[in-house]
Amino acid sequence: MKYTRPRGTHDITPLEIARWQRVEHTFQRAFERYGYRGIRTPIFESTDLFVRAVGAQSDIVTKEMYTFTDRGGRSLTLRPENTASVIRAYLENGMHRWGGIQRLCYEGPMFRYDRPQAGRYRQFHQVGAEAIGSASPALDVEIIQLVVEALRELGFTSVDVRVNSVGTEASRVRYRQVLLDAIESRRADLTEDALARYRHNPLRIFDAKEYSAAFKEQLPRISDYLVDDDRVHFDGVQNMLASVAVPFTHDVQLVRGLDYYTRTVFEVYGGERSAQSALCGGGRYDTLVAECGGPDTPAIGMSAGLERIVEALPATSRTPEEVGPHYYVVCAGADAEARALQAARILREFGSVELDVSGRSVKTQLEAAGKKKARVAVVVDAAGPEVAYHDLAARTDAKVGFAALREFALQSKK
RNA sequence: GUGGGUGUAGCUCAGCUGGUUAGAGCCCCGGAUUGUGGAUCCGGUUGUCGCGGGUUCGAGUCCCGUCAUCCACCCCA
Numbered sequence: 427m428k429y430t431r432p433r434g435t436h437d438i439t440p441l442e443i444a445r446w447q448r449v450e451h452t453f454q455r456a457f458e459r460y461g462y463r464g465i466r467t468p469i470f471e472s473t474d475l476f477v478r479a480v481g482a483q484s485d486i487v488t489k490e491m492y493t494f495t496d497r498g499g500r501s502l503t504l505r506p507e508n509t510a511s512v513i514r515a516y517l518e519n520g521m522h523r524w525g526g527i528q529r530l531c532y533e534g535p536m537f538r539y540d541r542p543q544a545g546r547y548r549q550f551h552q553v554g555a556e557a558i559g560s561a562s563p564a565l566d567v568e569i570i571q572l573v574v575e576a577l578r579e580l581g582f583t584s585v586d587v588r589v590n591s592v593g594t595e596a597s598r599v600r601y602r603q604v605l606l607d608a609i610e611s612r613r614a615d616l617t618e619d620a621l622a623r624y625r626h627n628p629l630r631i632f633d634a635k636e637y638s639a640a641f642k643e644q645l646p647r648i649s650d651y652l653v654d655d656d657r658v659h660f661d662g663v664q665n666m667l668a669s670v671a672v673p674f675t676h677d678v679q680l681v682r683g684l685d686y687y688t689r690t691v692f693e694v695y696g697g698e699r700s701a702q703s704a705l706c707g708g709g710r711y712d713t714l715v716a717e718c719g720g721p722d723t724p725a726i727g728m729s730a731g732l733e734r735i736v737e738a739l740p741a742t743s744r745t746p747e748e749v750g751p752h753y754y755v756v757c758a759g760a761d762a763e764a765r766a767l768q769a770a771r772i773l774r775e776f777g778s779v780e781l782d783v784s785g786r787s788v789k790t791q792l793e794a795a796g797k798k799k800a801r802v803a804v805v806v807d808a809a810g811p812e813v814a815y816h817d818l819a820a821r822t823d824a825k826v827g828f829a830a831l832r833e834f835a836l837q838s839k840k
Numbered sequence: 841g842u843g844g845g846u847g848u849a850g851c852u853c854a855g856c857u858g859g860u861u862a863g864a865g866c867c868c869c870g871g872a873u874u875g876u877g878g879a880u881c882c883g884g885u886u887g888u889c890g891c892g893g894g895u896u897c898g899a900g901u902c903c904c905g906u907c908a909u910c911c912a913c914c915c916c917a
Binding site for chain 1: 841842869870875876877878907908909910911912913914915916917
């Protein structure tokens, strides 16, 4: 093999495209029902945008970006996520002056230079939504509800929603110091490396699997240190989730790796928990718009990993049934191809047509029609006045005058 | 970035402690039979045994390196 795909990328072949499209369409329909409108942003942006939005110290920025310099000397980066781009586009297109809440949804490839693993790719695909312009907890609930609904429609029966609040800056300043003190008091249990990391971002310690659940249990919880406004917001989210019957658990250890999150953060799982099993993640980012140079504008977003959803799709909803062409046009000899094209054109008015131009024997072509699961095989020869019309599904054969083919197909279709 | 597993025909794999011309099933191609539907029978093609080096009289088999892939850590979708 002379060329192979770059590491961490994958091809989606016709064998799996039906499943992909099913997942994409299900999310698109859910977005529509909830009033989210599509937006598409460039696949690369100024490197600065991601550094500012995602966080200069975040893992994504420090070691996972595909960054390159173009011929004009600009530093550009293949998008590792889409929220930053959407906010940039929101501001650049003056959408903050369109009034009201902007509900936007997207779909497309993202890029992170990570070591490939089950459910983890260097080019992967996300669908996502951003609701910009309201701090209401109802909006948090709406977006979680949307995801849960889409996943259920795809056949996931036990959708597991984890929510937490990481608070606003006011809460975090308070909490950060308390957590840091707790970590320092346990420094004997930590490696130098870890200590340095957690001094920078103490919340991250909850992500570290090297420490036992029991150890983390003993650490102070951010939910106990939320300022009143944050507390009220989070209570609102939980109460309303309950009122719309979205089952969830408050995961006190849930934190997220992107720096822009404030208040509500959440992750959604489709069933069994394993290493890379989060199907969807998201949260509120009330300060990002302002940080990008816009007016003070609260917002919340989510994104779902298509690869993970497609791979975890319940067996019952995999729709493996391959549908063959409606008509299979067989050429009796190579000189029949011109008339076969004419026949195919007529038949396409009534259904999909596959034209066999292999030059093989009629019998072999008919066999191929069966293998392809065609419903009708039509044999055309170079000059004869009739074509042979084999209804493979009904097991009936007929001779049909070439001129009467359209009428015959129309009648058969009824 | 760290650790472990794997790498033999298009696909799934076999190949014992290194030994002569590298195999099976499926797929594919051709033929036969059946008034022709993925049926049955017969026949056939396909491999630089991931790549590079080393040990050896001899390497698919052992060693080193490299690449790819899978799994876990890390991180996240």
